[in-house]
Amino acid sequence: MKILVPVKRVIDYNVKPRVKSDGSGVDLANVKMSMNPFDEIAVEEAIRLKEAGKAEEIVAVSVGPAKAQETLRTALAMGADRAILVQTDDEVEPLAVAKILAKIAEEEAPKLIITGKQAIDDDSNQTGQMTAALLGWGQGTFANTVDVDGDAIEVKREIDGGLQTVKLSLPAVVTTDLRLNEPRYASLPNIMKAKKKPLDEKTPADYGVDTAPRLTTTNVSEPPVRQAGEKVEDVDALVAKLKAAGAI
Template sequence: MKILVPVKRVIDYNVKPRVKADGTGVDLANVKMSMNPFDEIAVEEAIRLKEKGAATEIVAVSVGPAKAAETLRTALAMGADRAILIETDEEVEPLAVAKILKAIADEEAPGLVILGKQSISDDSNQTGQMLAALMGRPQGTFANTVEVEGDAVIVKREVDGGLQTVKLTMPAIVTTDLRLNEPRYASLPNIMKAKQKPLATKTAADYGVDLAPRLKTLKVAEPPVRKAGEKVADVAALVEKVKALGIA
């Protein structure tokens, strides 16, 4: 079985994003970039499935600028077999990404597409669901556990108040949640080997996908600064404070 793993280049999760002075977006100048954390989990899960003998090949895919090749090399160093970069300098919306992934999936015929539930750059949480709809495939979102059984995949989903277990007939789409696994670090030998693994570069036009935006960002602003808390001596003082505020 082949597994397709989309990955995205985003601002490193340790970096605090800065909003542009004109409020048109996030400032990416001289900012450290890395693989979206949810996508790292997806790559790790694909590798674990291959190590268990459930998969034979892992193909990493990214849609973004030329520098997204670095993100794909990270996926290759972790254990992916080859990569495809759909190069574009435009900001690509989830629907366009889903259409590109569908076109690639039609060519590659993967048994599973495993991707992060959302990216930390826009938090859309839409691409996996849109891809499943476009392909007419079953989906298991917010995966906490993934197990392949024959021609089916068992997914435990994180839902409000607990876990829901679903059985999907492959080919299927799975989106990963934070508690699915702990991604491995790429070793230096694997980083060197990754440079020799195949990485194809294509464009959205090669797949007949129009990247014209359907949404317009009106304004980007930082959240208001939270007011400092206040310490109280004991529970009685807390109760009095709450009463004074009219909360209780």
């Protein structure tokens, strides 16, 4: 079985994003970038399936600028076998990414696509679902547990108030949630080996996909500063404050 794992280059989750002075977007100058954490979980799950003998090849894919090669090399160092970079400097929206992934899936013929449930930069939570729809494949979103059994896959999903188990026929699309696994750190020898693993470079035009954005960002601003709390003497004072604020 071949597994396709899309990964995205985003601002590192430890970094506090800064808004540009003109409010046109987020400032990416001299900011540490890394692989989207949910995509790291997806790569780890694909590796575990391969280690369990349920997959033969893992192909990492990224749609983004030339520097996204670094993100793909991280996936290769973790254990992916080869990578594909679809290079574009456009701000690619989820539908365009899904169209590109669908075209790659038609060429590569994977049995399984595993991707993060969302990217931490735009929080869209759309790419996996759109890819499944374009391919006509079953989908298991917000995966907490994944178990491949022959030509089927059982996915335990995290839903409001509990877990839901679905069984899908392969090929299928799975999106990962936080509690699916704990991604491994790439060892130094594997980082060196990753430099020699194949990485193909493509463009959206190679797949006949228009990546021009359909949405325009009119303004980006910092969230309002949180107001300090206030201590009260007793319950009666608290109730009086809440009534004055219209909370009760």
